Amino acid sequence: MDIVKPSILPGFMELLPEDQILFNKIKGIIEKNFKLYAFAPLDTPVIEKTEVLLAKGGGETAKQIYNIESSTKDMSLRFDLTVPLARFVAEHYHELSFPFKRYHIAKVYRGERNQKGRYREFYQCDIDVIGDEKLDIRNDAEIPAIIYRIFKELKLDDVSFHINNRNILNGFLASLGVDSLVAVLRAVDKLSKIGQDKVLEILTDESIEKDKAEKILEFISINGSNRQILDSLKSLEIREENFVNGLSELETVYEYMLKFGVSEEAIKIDLSITRGLDYYTSTVYETFIKGYESIGSVCSGGRYDDLASNYTKKKLPGIGISIGLSRLFYQLKNADLIKIKAGSVADAIIYTMGDFDEQALSLAEILRKEGLKIQLMFEDMKFKKKMTYANNLKIPYVIIIGEDEVKENKYTVKNMESGEQALLEIDELLELLISGK
């Protein structure tokens, strides 16, 4: 038979078991926290109608989308989880209760140019709260607080939530009489990458007068403590409605993030983040790991006035955030930032010396009832090879059942890390394994 070389396509992530266990542990922590905040699970099809996915219009997205070959249907793979959410909420509006809180952890697909740490198939972990007609601003503070809690549990304590409200800049520009909003947002978005001078150049190229361009730069460079920034903005005494509302919302989000338990040090009001090319309309977030800002934002999101305008006339404002888990995992591994333990595929493995299957089985049953992951070994292997096997799988304990053990109704347990060995009664064994989990 012809042998086909076993390999996957470039740009796709596939992990070996040890890393997969770690990846799943992180994914599990994210999901657990989403659930603790009462988000409902959603699981939409990976394949959707192309016209639905591209309802908002083509552009970059259309170029990156994976289409399915079909003579009868136009179908493609989703490129994010927000468009399917919008479609779902519009489709099932009458079956849902609002505010509708949903989480979705799943793979999305983008035929991007292949580069390190960028994947064509990657996990997104999204939460969104969708309101019917309106949605309270406090939701904008709860969302990053949930992410904060997740990062803490992942032992990534040193994160910084950069928050802003697009209406502040919009209002400021309106007060200056500048209306080339998109151009400004685009330029401002690049500030951290290209520096003030270049941004100034772009702005004046966009036929914004030099003094106004300088004012814009000055504005987005307002800095200091969060409180100082808010005060500086207030002291500008701009009456423009967008500005006033944006500032008031930003202040509320900031104050409520503190109330929700996010530490002052983890919040950074940052007038330069605008997520210019996204569909956000007011609150925006980006999240950075301190000292690793070059990785980029590890979790971004914001508020959109009208989630599903491509699919329904209902006005459905929403707030959401997304962790790009595959990329984050790659970067955390690379930067050696993963401090949680992966755990092993098994808490213990049982080896028999002699015909003691029944004893092994009944012990395994007892241990599994306590939630312990237990492997039995049926293969005929030399003892040394069995120990190597346990070592390779990083199984912390080997339990040996032989003639002596059965006679005494005890179990020999070897700690594979320390090499220590002990003869234990069932209760002692249980205690050891449960404490070691």
Add this chain to the structure above:
Amino acid sequence: MDIVKPSILPGFMELLPEDQILFNKIKGIIEKNFKLYAFAPLDTPVIEKTEVLLAKGGGETAKQIYNIESSTKDMSLRFDLTVPLARFVAEHYHELSFPFKRYHIAKVYRGERNQKGRYREFYQCDIDVIGDEKLDIRNDAEIPAIIYRIFKELKLDDVSFHINNRNILNGFLASLGVDSLVAVLRAVDKLSKIGQDKVLEILTDESIEKDKAEKILEFISINGSNRQILDSLKSLEIREENFVNGLSELETVYEYMLKFGVSEEAIKIDLSITRGLDYYTSTVYETFIKGYESIGSVCSGGRYDDLASNYTKKKLPGIGISIGLSRLFYQLKNADLIKIKAGSVADAIIYTMGDFDEQALSLAEILRKEGLKIQLMFEDMKFKKKMTYANNLKIPYVIIIGEDEVKENKYTVKNMESGEQALLEIDELLELLISGK
């Protein structure tokens, strides 16, 4: 803006939150048990090279496969989880330890004709144990025992594992001098659907002499208790090697299934199941829900001598089983067979009467620390509407914090099912919510 009708493609399953919670609960029970038996998670790309997916050859599979449009690569969506496993094990042979036990719960894709309860995207829940060169027969008994445990936890007590070993029939046919093996397997597979006469007709059409065809039918109709069937087979005194080995293996699998805790009533040695068109080589399983046999097998699998022969010259025997979860879920719902409770998106929702955000937040924190799913409500709604919201989401408890509660440092809790209301201290509240989970 043009409105695009929000809808999904036919043949794709998408659930509303309440059903999704139930679906995920079932999926969670399956995954938990796979982990208790020390299977490692695997998560291969949904998109693979077409040549890898179709290495075994085309046929039905090639017709059903979803190809991705691409000018540079031949890529398709996986149609099962076994082919990716084979590719993975061959590719990473030197990085794995054998026996390699992996579980994989994920979506697969088949462009099947659209019919009720058949999906084009569906979850498979697979476990496989892969050996290097050899794999002990006791693995063939542990696999269905795991499924048995899962069905028990799903309160589907009345399942029946039909087990067989293909070598028994192969050996029997060899002893008769019949060599049109595939034709016989195909015919025998249809026995329960078309009856004995039709099968006899097909067999004789395949130029099998009538007396031999009758012997084949007689053979696969051997019945009685499991022990009786084994005894009947032994009493045939066939010396053909395949037959002897197959029978010995089947007996071992049967006896070990009992040892692994599967009840005698849940095991049915069934010489008519062969899974003729699959790649199994000895042990085969199908699983039926008693009284609902018409649903078909809800979980099938078996042993293959050589998992990855399309990708490597290494001999890698394996044993595996698969639950087609999307289809199973659809059928269980339809037959009203789901006896476990879905649970709600939240264990409780907190409503404030007045400006008591801080009290609500700190209560939510306390409750979430205990693993309780807690929703806060920020929206400005009439009290009646709030109660309707909790009712719609089937949240079992509403906690109310108003002036009196704050003064007394207590919480009003309403049981949404009974309508009972009580004023509780924090400890009492915790106890109530935890016990109600």
